[in-house]
Amino acid sequence: MVAHFLKLKLTLLGNTLRRSVWQTIGLCVALLYALFVVVGLVFTAIVGGGMDLLLTGQVITLAGAITVLCWWVIPVFVFGVDQTLDPQRFTTFAIPRRTLVAGLALSGVISVPGLATTLAAGGTAFAWWREPWLIPVALLGAVLGIALCVVGSRAVTTVLAPLLESRRYREVVAVAAIVPLVLIGPAIGWASQEIGAVSHETNGGSVTADGSLLAAVLARFGELAAWTPFGAPWSLPVAVHDGAWGVALARFLVAVGTLALLWLIWSRSLARALVTPPAGGGKGSKSKGLGWFGRFPATPVGAVAARCTTYWIRDPRYAAGISIIFLMPVILWLPTRSSGNAELLLLAAPVVSWVLAFSVSNDIGYDYTAFALHVATGTSGRADRWGRALPVLTFGSGVVVIVALLTLALAGRWDLTVPLLGVCLGLLGLTLGVSSAVSATLVYPVAKPGESPLKSPQGAALATMLSQFLAMAVVMLLALPLLGVGVWALVSGSVLAGWLTLAVGLAEGSLLLVAGIRVGARSFDRRAPELLQEVQSFP
Incomplete structure (x- = not known):
């Protein structure tokens, strides 16, 4: 057997x-x-x-x-x-x-x-x-x-x-x-x-030639x-x-x-x-009103944004990513106690920016068969892309700013406030633009709604690694100008370099966000039926 x-x-x-x-x-x-x-x-x-x-x-x-x-x-x-x-x-x-x-x-x-x-x-x-x-x-x-x-x-x-x-x-x-x-x-x-x-x-603390x-x-x-x-x-x-x-x-x-x-x-x-196999649902919670659908505008963009916001709050598949975001300052704070390098804490906010923006790089895969609603109702690529990006921009920007201010306070480097915010907001925008373009082109299997977040579908590991590696490589390549200016501001301590980092971050982030959403929208309008066919074929 x-x-x-x-x-x-x-x-x-x-x-x-x-x-x-x-x-x-x-x-x-x-x-x-x-x-x-x-x-x-x-x-x-x-x-x-x-x-x-x-x-x-x-x-x-x-x-x-x-x-x-x-x-x-x-x-x-x-x-x-x-x-x-x-x-x-x-x-x-x-x-x-x-x-x-x-x-x-x-x-x-x-x-x-x-x-x-x-x-x-x-x-x-x-x-x-x-x-x-x-x-x-x-x-x-x-x-x-x-x-x-x-x-x-x-x-x-x-x-x-x-x-x-x-x-x-x-x-x-x-x-x-x-x-x-x-x-x-x-x-x-x-x-x-x-x-x-x-x-x-x-x-006596010396390393001898024989490697003792x-x-x-x-x-x-x-x-x-x-x-x-x-x-x-x-x-x-x-x-x-x-x-x-x-x-x-x-x-x-x-x-x-x-x-x-x-x-x-x-x-x-x-x-x-x-x-006792896992139940598909569970006890439903009592809710009043329309939830997030009543808080976002009654437009196609608002409807998509409301549904995606609900995913972030109620879908257990997003729980691991959210927990990493909130624990990132703690994870980076502990090594500083032994190394004494408080500036290491400042990496937390840029990492949080990247994680939040990169999280929508396979949103269509997480939709699974629910993506049929977008195809059946004729949702435009522009509405779909902006609707998925809006929750990250709305809530993610606030989270990134809070994490940045917290790490600046712990590190005692308030002089780096302007360049750090420039790096974080710029990285959030450009990564979100890349994710918006990639998610309308590459989809890969993930755990289906209602399944365990630890479950990896058949053949998903290789597709996940390849897709994420390509997307991360593009993000790092596009972020080189911003990171270069940010490192210059950190090393030199120049006020001018700090404000230049903020300007470059906001400009590059906004430009690449709009460009990425436009590329993703055109790909979505062209490939929506094929995308639906791909997600429905996931094992």
Whole structure:
């Protein structure tokens, strides 16, 4: 039965590639890139094993721990778990739960990240070629590490999925999911303190030619990571090499125990999801009046703007982005406590500007079949583009200004108020213009309305990465003049440069916003039926 899952996954993947030439090209590019990275990692590990075996083992332990952590965390923020084999589709089949979980776990390896992780983990085991008897131990640790990656990723997203489908809990869960990002700052500060402590313990803080400081630092962090569920499986050959059989057994039990616990959590969560599938709606809330439709003008632009504003407030798929916006000052404030570089806080407002404006780059994809209303009613491209941009301009400008003033107060750099506002407002306008043009040309699958925000539709990851990469590249290219003037104002401290940054930001932002909306409107009027056909064909 498990073999049938693997065959089904390969068949669905092949059908997806035959249906879309761009997905085939994207997969080939991703495979080539992954192969290049894997070959580089394996070659580095083998060379390092020939030079310093224990140091290489510590590096592999740290890299493996980071890999497992990324497998658990990244799906929550970015693409979700690949739902090519959606468990809900097997509800009517009498498949034993153990078989279903095993089949889904093995099929999770058949993807670009899964294959890359498997090849890298297996290849780095040969870093112990100077001690061949340790290679089987390293391979055993690699298998446990890969299992922790796949099973842990599935367990985390399966547990969080029903919570994020509920409007009552989505804000809380979205904020909780950002906690790992918030901890980046304290982690960097703690790491700096550890490195400083080790530098004073090793040769009075001087880095010798043989890299004794680096080795001591890696040994300390490697030892800490080895006792966590993330790094335990990768540290087995290090412990066995040192003859610490009791330590090796303890770390093996940590890895196996964590894997068993994750398997149990995933299995029970999956069983509950199959027996009680997510409801499409829920208890409706009592509302008075027309809501946002009564606050915007009674025009086509106002109607589209009111509907998009309602999306921002009530659609759980937007919750993660909103939570990141409000936590961005906190995320950047924590590293400044250890580095003392208060100016780092000033990056929060430009990032918020970019996130808000870029959020409408796939609004048609989020509409799904509701986009048929725009086509059926003959909504013009101008009304659609301006209607989607208006909520971001109306509310986003206020949010950006508030974040900018907050970070200026925390950094104590009120002298940079004018250039910072110029960069933020200019970046908001030009990014919104690019998003308005891109969203009428490129659409890609996203979670459907009512589905979990963590769910990634079949074949969506590659299309998402390619579309967002192209759009971000265009934004960065167009923002170079504005960023150049802004950096000049920051470095020189000139009042004239500050006001010039504000003027350039407002002028460039307004010009590119209008130009982007016009380009998007023409593309919308020309391709509206094709866009509807594309979103209706999303898996």
